[in-house]
Amino acid sequence: MQSTSNESKILLAIQAIKNDASLSIRAAAKIYSVHYTTLGQRLKGRPSRRDTMANSRKLTDLEEESLIRHILDLYSRGFPPRMSSVEEMANLLLANRGMGKVGKNWTSTFVKRHEEVKTKYSRNIVQEDIYNFDETGFLMGVIALGMVVTSSEKNGRAKLA
Known part of the structure; x- marks a missing residue:
């Protein structure tokens, strides 16, 4: 360089x-x-x-910014996306342009490249600990342990600009 x-x-x-x-x-x-x-x-x-933009970057700056905003929006609503969901979102953006798919390590390098987001393990809530439902109901498949992409803010919810 x-x-x-x-x-x-x-x-x-x-x-x-x-x-x-x-x-x-x-x-x-x-x-x-x-x-x-x-x-x-x-x-x-x-x-x-x-x-110049690196050859390894498949998404444009605008697409990456919109993906970050969508991740932070999901996180602020209490549903941080899994790594696989972020990869699917990126592949949808590429499919709209008629491009191929992102690589197997793309999501982790994407998170490292953007300081607004980071990865965490979601909490593993066992079936015996679920009780006292409210109006929001219960979403099947959301409770399993997995790596999710969240805001890098220490406290509170993500700040949407």
């Missing part, structure tokens, strides 16, 4: 070439101590490595 000082040298060289039409790419690269092919590519509009 390029250092910020090298990046600033490239930007200075680009500015010098734009200001002085007689200055060649090789001459500017030599003056500013940067590689001439990198400078040429950047002049043609190629973004720096730092500004």
